[in-house]
Amino acid sequence: MKLIKYKSGDAVGAGVLSGDSVSPLRLDGAHGCLASFLEADDPAAAVNSQLDLSTTLSLSEIDLLAPIDHQEVWAAGVTYKRSQTARMEESEAAASCYDRVYVSDRPELFLKATPNRVVGPRGALRIREDSNWNVPEPEYTLVISSQGKLVGATVGNDMSSRDIEGENPLYLPQAKVYNDCCGLGPCITLIDAMPARDETGIRLTIRRGGEVAFSDETGVAQMARSFEDLIGWLTRDNSFPNGAFLLTGTGIVPDSEFTLLAGDEVTIEIDGVGALVNSIVQGY
Numbered sequence: 001m002k003l004i005k006y007k008s009g010d011a012v013g014a015g016v017l018s019g020d021s022v023s024p025l026r027l028d029g030a031h032g033c034l035a036s037f038l039e040a041d042d043p044a045a046a047v048n049s050q051l052d053l054s055t056t057l058s059l060s061e062i063d064l065l066a067p068i069d070h071q072e073v074w075a076a077g078v079t080y081k082r083s084q085t086a087r088m089e090e091s092e093a094a095a096s097c098y099d100r101v102y103v104s105d106r107p108e109l110f111l112k113a114t115p116n117r118v119v120g121p122r123g124a125l126r127i128r129e130d131s132n133w134n135v136p137e138p139e140y141t142l143v144i145s146s147q148g149k150l151v152g153a154t155v156g157n158d159m160s161s162r163d164i165e166g167e168n169p170l171y172l173p174q175a176k177v178y179n180d181c182c183g184l185g186p187c188i189t190l191i192d193a194m195p196a197r198d199e200t201g202i203r204l205t206i207r208r209g210g211e212v213a214f215s216d217e218t219g220v221a222q223m224a225r226s227f228e229d230l231i232g233w234l235t236r237d238n239s240f241p242n243g244a245f246l247l248t249g250t251g252i253v254p255d256s257e258f259t260l261l262a263g264d265e266v267t268i269e270i271d272g273v274g275a276l277v278n279s280i281v282q283g284y
Helices: 034-038 043-049 081-090 095-103 162-167 169-176 227-234
Strands: 002-008 011-018 021-024 063-065 072-077 108-113 124-127 138-144 150-158 182-190 201-208 211-219 244-247 265-270 274-282
Touching: 002 034, 034 043, 063 182, 072 150, 108 169, 108 227, 138 201, 138 227, 138 265, 150 227, 150 244, 150 265, 150 274, 162 169, 182 274, 227 244
Parallel strands: 072 244, 124 274
Antiparallel strands: 002 011, 002 063, 002 182, 011 021, 072 108, 138 150, 138 244, 150 182, 201 211, 201 265, 265 274
């Protein structure tokens, strides 16, 4: 079951996506927003109870929004071998730091975005004006309820300014957290409907001037940590009354010669969820 948040005219709604058709959800009572369904003991049953079977919308009639309401967005780093290598390449001074965290019991976790910094499908993600080396990071993203339960998955883009982080690891928040720094979407697939983790592929394509400038793929099987391990550490001495999104790290990092440019188009596809497509801008 794929859940979406959308805009139709001036109204914001939620619905179930099936192919190119959307069945709206009634937003009333205990279920006033998309996030409320994720809080239910049985999200699928809650969705089925609120389906508006009298109406069907086409994707062409609506604008998809990022499937987030009031949740925090967090991210994990150095969870794939390729990510460890890339982070060590950024900064010789910090190389041993990233090497140690890859094998440590405690993962790297950081606050990535608040809802106002998140961009949805077909929206414009931003590269910082004060950075010259920027990359997208395609990430399987966990959707977590306020009780710390894994309820769904979506596509995440953890935009990163590699030159800023490489200058000093203490600059990580500036390299990661800024306006329009995170992409989420196009939907939330309830976790029971996702493919087996070891069979879930992740693909990145960057187009420039209509041509493919970079492409690569990996899979969840390449992760060095489990979802449960990451959630356990995230929720340790930490509460999320509105739930949370957790980007689980990237196994695809372009070579050091590559940087995003304004006008690029980034497509991230994850099996079981779909494709998140965003344009790239710099400046205002």
